[in-house]
Amino acid sequence: MVRVALILVSVVVLLLAVLWGYQRQLIYLPDTTAVTTSVGRDVELETSDGLRLGAWLVPGQQPARDVAVLVANGNGGNRAGRAPLARALSAQGLTVLLFDYRGYGGNEGSPSERGLARDVRAAQQYLVDSGVPADRIVYFGESLGAAVVTELATSEAPAGLVLRSPFVDLASVGQVHYPFLPVRLLLRDKFPLAEHLAAVKAPVSVVYGSDDSVVPSDQSRKVAEAAPTLKDVVEIPGADHNDAALVHGPEVVAAVVRLVEQL
Numbered sequence: 001m002v003r004v005a006l007i008l009v010s011v012v013v014l015l016l017a018v019l020w021g022y023q024r025q026l027i028y029l030p031d032t033t034a035v036t037t038s039v040g041r042d043v044e045l046e047t048s049d050g051l052r053l054g055a056w057l058v059p060g061q062q063p064a065r066d067v068a069v070l071v072a073n074g075n076g077g078n079r080a081g082r083a084p085l086a087r088a089l090s091a092q093g094l095t096v097l098l099f100d101y102r103g104y105g106g107n108e109g110s111p112s113e114r115g116l117a118r119d120v121r122a123a124q125q126y127l128v129d130s131g132v133p134a135d136r137i138v139y140f141g142e143s144l145g146a147a148v149v150t151e152l153a154t155s156e157a158p159a160g161l162v163l164r165s166p167f168v169d170l171a172s173v174g175q176v177h178y179p180f181l182p183v184r185l186l187l188r189d190k191f192p193l194a195e196h197l198a199a200v201k202a203p204v205s206v207v208y209g210s211d212d213s214v215v216p217s218d219q220s221r222k223v224a225e226a227a228p229t230l231k232d233v234v235e236i237p238g239a240d241h242n243d244a245a246l247v248h249g250p251e252v253v254a255a256v257v258r259l260v261e262q263l
Contacts, residue, residue, distance in 0.1 A: 002181055002239075003209055004224050009055075010208065011060055011144065012094070013140050014099065015139040022200045024110070024111065024112065024188070024189070026048055027144075027189060027247075028075050028087055028103065028111040029074060029076040029077075030076070030078065030079075030101070030103050030104040030111065030183035030186060031076070031077045031080075031104065031105065031151065032078075032103065032104065032105070032106065032107075033041070033078070033105070033106060034054075034105065035054055035078055035079060035080050035100070035105045035106060036107030037080065038056060039056050039058055039083045039086055039087065040056045040057050040059065040086065040098075041056065041058075041059075042055075043055045043056065043097075043126065045055050045099055045100070045119070045123055045125075046122060047119055047122045047260070048118050048121065048122070049115075049117045049118055049119075050129075050170050051088075051102055051108055051109050051118075051119075052107070052108075053100060053102065053107050053119060053123075054099070054106060054107060055078070055079070055097060055098060055099035055100070055104050055123065055126070055128075055137070056079060056086065056096075056099075057095070057096075057097055057098070058086045058087070058089075058092045058095065058097075058098065059090065059140065060090050060092070060093040060095045060096075060157070061090055061092075062092055062093070063093055063122045063208075064093045064094075064095070065093040065186040065260060066136060067089070067094055067095070067136050067137070067159065067185045067260050067263065068094070068095040068097060068127050068132045068136065068138070069094050069095070069096045069097070069137075069138045069140050069143070069146070070095070070097050070120070070123055070124055070127060070138070070140065070149070070158075070183070071085065071086070071096060071097065071098050071099075071122055071138050071139055071140045071141075071257060072123075072139065072141045072145030072146070072148045072149045072152075072213045073098075073100070073101065073104070073142055073144075073145050074142040074143035074144045074145050074165075074256075075144040076141065077104075077263050078104045078106075078147060079098040079099060079104075079105055079227060080088050080101050080105070080143075080156060082095070082098050082245075082247075083098070084247070084248040084250070085248035085253075086098050086180060086216070087183065087208065088248050088253045089253060089256060089257070090136060090252075090254075092253060092257050094138075094256070094257075094260065095132070097123055097126065097127055098120075099119070099123045101116050101119045102115050102116075102118075102119055102178070102224055103113070107127070110148055112136055112188075112189060113188075113189035113190065113191060115123050115133030117148065117151055117152070120148050120149060120151075120152045121152060121156070124137065124139075124152060124156050126197075130152040130175055133155065134156065134157065134158070135157070135158075135159050136263075137158050137161055138158060138159050138160045138161070138162060138256065138259065138260060138263075139152060139153060139158045139160070139161050139162070140162045140164070140256060141162070141163050141164065141166070141245075142164045142165065143164065143167075143214070143215060144168070144169075144170075145166045146163040146164060146165065146166035146193060146223075147166070147169075147170070147191035147192075147193040147196075149163075150190075150193050150196045150200065151191075151193075151196050151199050153196075153200045153202060154196050154200060156200050157200075157201065157202055158202050159202065159260075159261070159263050160202050160203045160205070160231075160259045160262075160263060161202050161204045161205070161206070161239075162199060162204075162205045162207065162255060162259060163193075163204065163205070163206050163207070163220075163223060164207045164208070164246065164252060165207070165208050165209065165214070165215045165220060165246065166193055166206060166208070166213055166215070166219070166220050166223040167191075167192045167193060167215045167219045167220070167223070167242060168222050168223060168226075169190060169191055169192045169193055169194065169195070169218050170187060170189060170190060170191040171183050171184040171187050172219060174187065174215075176216060178229050178237050180206040184198055185233070190212060193223060194222065194223055194226040197223065197226050197228075198226055198228065200227070200228065200229070201228065201229060202229065202230040203229050203230075203262060203263075204224075204227040204229055204230050204231060204263060205230075205231055205232035205233070205234070205255050205256075205258070205259045206221075206224040206227070206230070206232070206233050206234070207233075207246070207255050207259060208220035208221070208234075208235060208246075208253055209235070209236045209238070209239030209240055209241065209243065209245070209246045210235050210236065210238060210239065211238050211240050212239070212240055212241045212246075213240055213241060213244075214240075214241035217234075217235070231258075231259060231262060232255055232259065234251055234252075236249065236251050236252075
């Protein structure tokens with residue numbers, strides 16, 4: 001009996017060790033293919049640790065609103081999948097910066113919480129260096145990207161913050177999908193979105209789908225409750241996490257425009 005118990009303990013320890021070592025492969029799901037088609041102008045970002053990241057700068061159509069939207073992607077794909085969002089925002093007179101994190105879209109490096117924080121800062125700095133005032137930049141974060149831009153907002157204040165399908169923190173989502181694991185203890189990357197949001201003074205809009213199977217809608221509602229300067233909450237009925245209505249649909253675009261019109 002003791003031997004059986006030892007074997008079971010060894011198996012559990014081995015499983016937890018594997019999960020510890022390979023967890024980032026479960027969190028980050030990049031399309032590593034180099035992006036060849038272009039929306040707008042191809043630009044390059046340089047991170048503080050010397051990586052060069054591919055990006056697109058999409059100018060706003062006339063009449064321009066003199067506001068730029070920095071888009072931080074979720075954990076999957078690459079910037080090509082966000083092209084419809086960029087086109088829709090551009091049609092509303094908004095300049096849009098789409099970029100890929102390290103390890104995505106043909107970029108060098110491997111994604112991590114600290115790495116993505118460096119990457120989004122490079123994107124924000126590019127816009128500022130290009131002549132866009134920091135107080136005329138709206139951060140748009142999609143799912144994991146919502147946590148990325150919220151952390152950025154704690155040090156580089158935006159004009160406003162639009163959080164699409166945000167979660168309270170990464171462990172809260174992980175526990176939903178892996179209820180049999182001690183997710184909070186295992187995670188190396190925390191992404192404490194709600195905690196960071198408490199320190200953000202910029203106006204905030206939260207958009208989520210009622211049928212989101214990746215980030216449950218109650219998570220996004222809790223994020224809205226944590227926002228000190230909440231301006232708008234938009235629930236898209238029947239929308240799942242990757243449905244077009246939630247990725248680049250008219251209600252998402254309208255939420256961004258409403259926030260911009262309040263600036």
